[in-house]
Amino acid sequence: MRKGFRPSLAQRIIIAFFLMSLTVAGTFAVGTVLTVHFLEERLLSTELGGDLDQLLLMDSMDDWRHQPRPDQYFHFDGGPGPFAVPDDVVRLPQGFHELFRGDQAFHAMVREVDGRRYALLQDQSDFRRRETLMYAVVFTGLVLSLVLAALLGWLLARKVLAPVMRLARQVRHRDQLLALAPPLAPDYAPDEVGELAAAFDQTLTQLRQALKREQLFTSDVSHELRTPLMVLASSAELLLENPALDPRARKQVLRIARASTDMRDLVQTFIQLARVETGQRALSPQADLAEVAGELVEHWREPIESKGLRFDYHADAMPPGLYNAPFLRAVLGNLLRNAWHYSDSGRICLTLTAVGFVVEDSGAGIPESFREAVFEPFVRGERERGDGLGLGLSLVQRICAHEGWDIRLLPVAPHGCRFEVRLI
Missing domain, CATH: 1.20.58 (Methane Monooxygenase Hydroxylase; Chain G, domain 1)
Structure with a gap:
């Protein structure tokens, strides 16, 4: 299953700044647009209504011809020529309206007096262009504020996270585990990062003490x-x-x-x-695979064959190079011991390959759901068998992981196990 997006701490700070700026600047931009639209409607409707009232107070059509401003157009029912009510105005109810005729924009005020319809239109194309420019400025300001917020968030994230990244580099340094580095807490202010450094110092002290006890135990075991x-x-x-x-x-x-x-x-x-x-x-003796395999075959042939098993050894190929002899002996010896221990009949086969070796047996085998667990400490393949503590395969896994070797457990038909160890 694909994991979802998990932003880093720096990304979260940048996102927080961006969303905060989007909320504030977006609210301001929307408020500006709505306010301009509301004021436009109120002011223009008042202005057009006043101009229309003045025209209705005049007595003659000649006055109507000269009174409207150049950008205004006066119409009434039954009016001749230019005073006739246009088709797009006939359907409008009384009140203030906006009309669009191609690229032209008009504001219209419609009145009915004594059953006659009067309309005053004012060309607003210039005003609409200025309004569009204002909207563009507002939108540009919103975009710039978002870019600025992201930039400020990035700069702040670098500033805030600088001590955290410095602490991470110090923690990853190998001298920390070797007790060669001084405590970290004195290098930081008494804030959250300082508390984190102090907590790491405390935990590292406990870890060093545990490692020291393990080293002492190792020495005691070696001696005693x-x-x-x-x-x-x-x-x-x-x-x-x-x-x-x-x-x-x-x-x-x-x-x-x-x-x-x-x-x-x-x-x-x-x-x-x-x-x-x-x-x-540690200066360990080195040996090639054939040398170690020969020693272990000589050691295990008698107990394997005395149990009634057939022991096959094939050394037609061998990987080049020398390897840590104790580690290689422990890996191969434990695999042969497990094969001998869990096989009651059939055969055990050791095969050297160009990249490593294979140990195969005809024992009871290991269920597929249990194959990963057998490499854990104190886990045994068949619990009814009393011998063994379940440390052999765990040791094999640790050695292979440390040396960069690859070990795989595969089933064998009809039953049994096949351990493939790749040394190169």
Whole structure:
């Protein structure tokens, strides 16, 4: 659905000035026109009525011939020649009227005395031209006032919004988040913009504190979790060396070893991603796609095939270049883990392409209405499965968004999922 017009604050100020000027100047222009028309009718009707009364008081037709002004024409019923009542005057009732004969304009006063109709016409062509000129002046004044109002609105909008735009530029500056910029409120007057700057300073202080806590948490996780994870991994290795370990126990120890390895990689990935997102420079190892894919295929082939699934790996093509190895390993590893976890039969296929890679499985699949939600944190595809917290695909989405990679989830017939990751 197309969104309606949403004017900016500057546009609203200009529109307000324009509408106010249109209301005031338009009211003045209409009032001027109506007043002129009303006065014209009153004055001219009084003048013509007085002239007609004087003519009616005269005794002879000779006086009538000489008395009217050059721009006036006197007519009466039964009058000879020029005194005859014209056809367009015969139908007029008594009173004041306006007549138009081509380009000529006349004002007429009609009277009936003792059953006889008298009419006095006055040529108003010159007056009409002056009146038209006055209307043009009024209209031109209205247009100029609207243009001036729009110009004043634009200038005022620039003046009023200048501190707001300055504040916006300061807010967008990256130094604000890095705690390198001084507070903004002292640079502004104690008005509405100053209050906005003070509110931003307060909110930014809270955000910086939250980022600081996250950085401290990242450091604590990096320091505190590595040791117990290494203890778990080494203990699992020692247990696997025990020949007296029965197959069921050995399977559980292998699961513990694999989980500790995955945990170590996941913690390392989260730490690196948090450092990158907070602006810290991190020197990450680089690797091509084939190298990372080869490591993960070797790691996942045994658990996938031990579950009764067929694992196909096709590396006929590969995108050029090197990529952030921990991030690439986390994305591909999580997609393979999800495929292994949610597939009970069939196959899992990893295919390297010229632009990225594809992970396809024959698992239960994900409904179309649920495909966008699976990339949110703590959302799992099948809730009845107890393993997992629903962080894998969320981490994949965050990494892809940060690295500029594109990930798409497509269905597979008759069931299953297909994740396409485009690296270039």
